[in-house]
Amino acid sequence: MSQLAVRRDLKRRLSKFTRDYAIVVAIFLLMIIFTIASDYFLTYRNIRNIFMQTASLAIVCIGQAMIVTTGEFDLSLGQNVCVTSAVMAYLIKFAGFNPWIAILCAIGVGALVGLSNGVLIAYAGIPCFIVTLGFQMIARGAAKIITNASPIPAMPDEIKFIGRGFIGGNEYGVPISVLIMLALFLFFAFIMQRTKFGRSLYAIGGNKEAAYFAGINVKGHRAITYTIAGLLCGVSAVVLVTRLDSAALTNGNLYEFDAMISCILGGISLAGGRGKIIQALFGAIFLMLFFNGMTMLNVNPFVQDVLKGVVMIGAVALDVVRNRRR
Amino acid sequence: MSEQTRPLLEMRGVSKSFPGVKALDRVDLQVYPGEVLALVGENGAGKSTLMKILSGVHRMDEGEIYLEGKAVSLPDPLSSQKAGISIIYQELNTLNNLSIAENIFIGREPIAKNGLVDRQRQHREARALLDEVKLPLDTQTLTGKLSTAQKQMVEVAKALSFNAKLIIMDEPTSSLTNAETRTLFDIVRRLKARGVAIVFITHRMVEIFQIADRVAVLRDGQMAATMHARDTTEADIISAMVGREIGDLYVKEVAPLGEVALEVQGLSTKNRLHDVSFYVRSGEILGFAGLVGAGRSEVMRAVFGIDPRQSGTILVRGKKAAIRKTGDALRYGIGFVPEDRKEQALILDMTVKKNMSLAALDRVSRGWFIDRLRESRLAEKFVSLLRVRTPSLEQRVKNLSGGNQQKVVIAKWMANEPLILILDEPTRGIDVGAKKEIHKLMSDLARQGVAIVLVSSELPEVIGMSDRIVVMHEGRVKGSFDRRGVTQEEIMQMAVS
Numbered sequence: 126m127s128q129l130a131v132r133r134d135l136k137r138r139l140s141k142f143t144r145d146y147a148i149v150v151a152i153f154l155l156m157i158i159f160t161i162a163s164d165y166f167l168t169y170r171n172i173r174n175i176f177m178q179t180a181s182l183a184i185v186c187i188g189q190a191m192i193v194t195t196g197e198f199d200l201s202l203g204q205n206v207c208v209t210s211a212v213m214a215y216l217i218k219f220a221g222f223n224p225w226i227a228i229l230c231a232i233g234v235g236a237l238v239g240l241s242n243g244v245l246i247a248y249a250g251i252p253c254f255i256v257t258l259g260f261q262m263i264a265r266g267a268a269k270i271i272t273n274a275s276p277i278p279a280m281p282d283e284i285k286f287i288g289r290g291f292i293g294g295n296e297y298g299v300p301i302s303v304l305i306m307l308a309l310f311l312f313f314a315f316i317m318q319r320t321k322f323g324r325s326l327y328a329i330g331g332n333k334e335a336a337y338f339a340g341i342n343v344k345g346h347r348a349i350t351y352t353i354a355g356l357l358c359g360v361s362a363v364v365l366v367t368r369l370d371s372a373a374l375t376n377g378n379l380y381e382f383d384a385m386i387s388c389i390l391g392g393i394s395l396a397g398g399r400g401k402i403i404q405a406l407f408g409a410i411f412l413m414l415f416f417n418g419m420t421m422l423n424v425n426p427f428v429q430d431v432l433k434g435v436v437m438i439g440a441v442a443l444d445v446v447r448n449r450r451r
Numbered sequence: 452m453s454e455q456t457r458p459l460l461e462m463r464g465v466s467k468s469f470p471g472v473k474a475l476d477r478v479d480l481q482v483y484p485g486e487v488l489a490l491v492g493e494n495g496a497g498k499s500t501l502m503k504i505l506s507g508v509h510r511m512d513e514g515e516i517y518l519e520g521k522a523v524s525l526p527d528p529l530s531s532q533k534a535g536i537s538i539i540y541q542e543l544n545t546l547n548n549l550s551i552a553e554n555i556f557i558g559r560e561p562i563a564k565n566g567l568v569d570r571q572r573q574h575r576e577a578r579a580l581l582d583e584v585k586l587p588l589d590t591q592t593l594t595g596k597l598s599t600a601q602k603q604m605v606e607v608a609k610a611l612s613f614n615a616k617l618i619i620m621d622e623p624t625s626s627l628t629n630a631e632t633r634t635l636f637d638i639v640r641r642l643k644a645r646g647v648a649i650v651f652i653t654h655r656m657v658e659i660f661q662i663a664d665r666v667a668v669l670r671d672g673q674m675a676a677t678m679h680a681r682d683t684t685e686a687d688i689i690s691a692m693v694g695r696e697i698g699d700l701y702v703k704e705v706a707p708l709g710e711v712a713l714e715v716q717g718l719s720t721k722n723r724l725h726d727v728s729f730y731v732r733s734g735e736i737l738g739f740a741g742l743v744g745a746g747r748s749e750v751m752r753a754v755f756g757i758d759p760r761q762s763g764t765i766l767v768r769g770k771k772a773a774i775r776k777t778g779d780a781l782r783y784g785i786g787f788v789p790e791d792r793k794e795q796a797l798i799l800d801m802t803v804k805k806n807m808s809l810a811a812l813d814r815v816s817r818g819w820f821i822d823r824l825r826e827s828r829l830a831e832k833f834v835s836l837l838r839v840r841t842p843s844l845e846q847r848v849k850n851l852s853g854g855n856q857q858k859v860v861i862a863k864w865m866a867n868e869p870l871i872l873i874l875d876e877p878t879r880g881i882d883v884g885a886k887k888e889i890h891k892l893m894s895d896l897a898r899q900g901v902a903i904v905l906v907s908s909e910l911p912e913v914i915g916m917s918d919r920i921v922v923m924h925e926g927r928v929k930g931s932f933d934r935r936g937v938t939q940e941e942i943m944q945m946a947v948s
Contacts, residue, residue, distance in 0.1 A: 320819045321812045328809055331798035338757070338795050339810040339863070340781035398800050 147443075148391050148407040152414060159418035166421055173300060175417045176410075177288075180302040181206070181365040182383055183409040187313050188239075188354025189384035190405040194317070195350055196330040196397025197253040198385060201242060201260035205358035206365065206377025208264040209235045213362060214277035214372030224284045232359030238264060239355015243348030261381070268374060276373035280366060288368025302364045306406075309360070314403050326350060330397025386433070387412055390440045457520055459484045459648045460505075460536075460617055465514030467500055474500040476672040477514070482617060487639060487649045489659045489680070492669035492692055496882070498652055501669070502619055506538045507531035518616075537610035541621040541880070545602045547595030552577035554594050555609045580608040584638050600631035607638060618642065619650040624658060625880060628742045629943065636662050654880065655909075656685045668692055689883060701915025702891040704898060708918075709733030711769065712902035713785070713871045715754060718763030723749050724926045727763070731871070731902045736893060738917030738934075739906040741946050746926040747906045748790055751873050755780045755787045767871070781810065783871075786864030790875040790906070792853070796860040799849035803841050804830040806848050806859050811866035833862035838888065854885025861892065872896060875906045890916060910939040922946050 143150060160167040185202050192199050213231035216222040222230070238260060245256045287305070291298030317323035325346050328336040337343045358377070366372050385395075387408030393400030415436065419429050458481040467475040475497045482488050492498050503509040505516075507528040516523055518534055525531045545554050552574045553560075561576070563569035577590040586604045594602060603623055610618050624632045639649055639662055651663060659666055660680060668675045668691040676691040714730040724746050731737040739747045752758045754765060756774040765772045767783045774780045780787070789795035797806055807830045808815050815826040830844045837858040841851055848859055857877065864872060874893070878886040893916060897903055907913045913920055920932045922945045929945050 319821055319823075321816055321821060322819065324805065324809075324812060324821060327801065327805075328798050331800050332794070334795050335798055336809075337777055338755075338787065338789055340778045341809075342776065342778055398798065 179413040180306040181361045184361040186384045186405040188357040190402040200257040203377045203380035204264035208268040209359045209362035210372040210376040211268040211271040235359025236356035239352040243351030247344040247347035278371040461517040485646045486664045489663035489666045496669040497672040535616035537615035538619045539606045545594045552590040706734040706898040714766040716764045733900045736903040738913035738920040741923035745923040786869035786872045788874045804844040854881035871902045873904045
């Protein structure tokens with residue numbers, strides 16, 4: 126390859142990278158702004174805190190991103206986290222379960238909710254909006270019944286390390302919850318990019334009919350995707366309950382939308398078939414950084430909600446404009 | 452029509468570039484009032500670009516356009532409509548949830564004094580237009596209930612309501628039956644008599660001689676030739692299109708026939724198919740002829756596990772095959788190139804490589820995991836074997852031309868090494884060169900022992916390529932022919948009655 130060609134190739138790759146990972150650039154910009162504005166922002170402790178707060182949301186983002194890849198979405202994820210939190214805490218505190226068994230049960234319940242979503246959507250053909258909205262209400266109601274609408278606090282010490290522990294000492298160690306999050310992202314990114322299952326999800330999102338004509342079991346894949354997303358809600362609940370040391374009705378509140386916003390900010394196409402789930406992680410990090418920084422700058426929390434909407438519409442607008450120019 | 456009259460439309464030195472391609476290169480074109488001009492050329496020759504410049508969808512980079520001697524600019528579709536140019540696209544633009552009258556007057560409904568739509572006047576005027584195109588339908592009928600041919604007539608009526616002086620039709624006959632084509636041609640002749648000029652884009656040679664006064668041939672963005680239809684031959688046109696003489700379009704070699712690969716007995720589906728039986732041997736090409744709507748595609752869909760069957764048995768190599776979904780059909784070694792390339796066959800946003808491996812993921816995987824090296828090798832092999840024109844394996848298929856897209860679809864099924872390959876309209880809407888290559892490919896596959904079922908609405912293709920021909924009519928098999936000696940007339944006779 127001539128030098129010119131190498132340079133052109135490099136330029137093309139760079140432009141593709143900045144297009145796909147514009148969110149990474151945005152994260153850096155945000156960090157620069159907050160670092161200048163606040164002395165405390167760029168400290169190891171604060172950044173670590175942000176990542177710990179991100180972990181439970183980001184785990185939900187994996188499932189949402191997989192569903193979005195197939196061209197759909199799940200509105201029940203947040204309340205799924207809520208009900209699985211409640212199940213886990215209830216089994217430990219009031220049913221005398223071994224905490225580890227309770228954790229497995231919680232994850233199982235999460236997967237079951239996901240499977241129910243998936244079967245009704247894929248096999249019964251009910252639109253995902255209706256089914257997942259229904260399960261949002263069902264899960265919320267169930268969580269209220271289980272907790273009697275009051276928080277269940279004080280988890281046993283043997284599982285607290287999941288949400289609060291560090292590897293390498295409390296001062297400069299790495300949070301275990303963040304390691305769990307990263308491991309899950311790596312695992313599912315691998316599934317999406319390198320396995321037949323992942324490829325099939327992209328095909329389904331790109332064109333369901335063509336995917337079926339190519340012999341892909343479209344219904345089965347869709348049902349499994351919802352199940353995986355539900356299972357990850359259970360995992361998220363475990364991380365969240367052990368970090369907060371409590372299962373409350375606020376657990377997981379609005380995670381489904383925050384996860385969708387993370388996907389959008391990360392640049393995953395809501396139309397399906399395009400994008401990588403790792404982009405959702407960056408979207409989630411951006412979102413959490415944004416709120417952390419705002420809080421640190423004493424921005425009114427009500428105003429923060431307004432800004433969240435502005436940022437999301439802005440991100441999509443930017444993408445639309447960029448696509449038009451191409 | 453005579454050359455002395457002033458041209459209705461004159462394009463001079465029109466050029467248009469897209470990133471990386473010069474789509475049109477200093478094209479000159481005249482269209483005279485009351486003539487039918489056939490515009491032909493391979494896919495990618497620039498026909499649609501030229502048309503889109505006239506319709507105001509694209510803007511030309513350089514050149515001039517004159518309408519009745521006056522220079523015009525056509526920056527958007529509205530100004531093009533106002534100038535008297537109407538386009539009837541191949542993918543019809545009718546709004547299926549609205550009535551015929553509403554479709555015709557969409558966006559410019561007659562308004563009554565009270566400020567609301569004057570529905571009576573709208574239907575009255577629509578009625579007059581429908582009478583003009585001889586469409587005996589109620590103007591209140593929902594457009595979604597019409598056949599493709601009827602929708603086209605509605606579009607023609609709409610064009611008339613604009614007082615269009617120039618009507619461009621993009622492959623209007625590609626999904627019409629012969630009878631419908633005749634009706635369309637009658638209308639074209641009537642429009643012509645009224646002084647309307649028609650630009651008729653087509654891939655079908657026969658039609659050029661039936662309807663066109665002149666032929667304009669585009670090749671690689673340049674005007675290769677314009678000629679009078681009565682002074683020219685099919686061979687002249689084809690050689691102008693491809694820039695070289697091309698031999699027989701149908702490359703059918705005789706292949707040794709093996710055992711029966713696929714046998715269908717007494718296949719019926721709800722309301723559509725009745726007791727359909729046929730078989731095809733290894734190495735054999737079995738053609739399916741019939742009118743559009745005769746149920747040929749439905750047979751293939753039912754065999755492949757897409758539509759549910761009510762009764763009937765499918766035997767693969769003499770053994771009963773339980774095919775309930777497409778995945779089952781794949782496991783029995785059946786491949787299916789469906790009729791709608793973009794809707795049913797391709798993931799347009801995916802790359803050439805990923806589309807090619809989609810039906811053969813098992814062959815490029817180790818267990819659950821896709822072996823990317825094997826996947827690339829597979830795609831490379833088929834890109835060169837089928838001579839797919841693509842800048843790279845990573846190109847998204849939506850950026851390829853129709854012929855190359857179709858090659859990707861065929862590669863996808865070849866990659867799975869099928870015993871039986873069903874091809875539904877495999878050469879619809881693709882250029883002559885690619886068509887010939889696909890025919891050659893079918894012959895090669897048959898010689899390697901693949902049993903091929905070919906569904907095609909082009910009788911010369913069915914006759915040229917098949918060893919045997921099954922004719923269908925209204926969901927039933929009417930009869931079959933041996934390839935040798937059968938004429939188009941004999942097949943058509945059976946297909947219509």
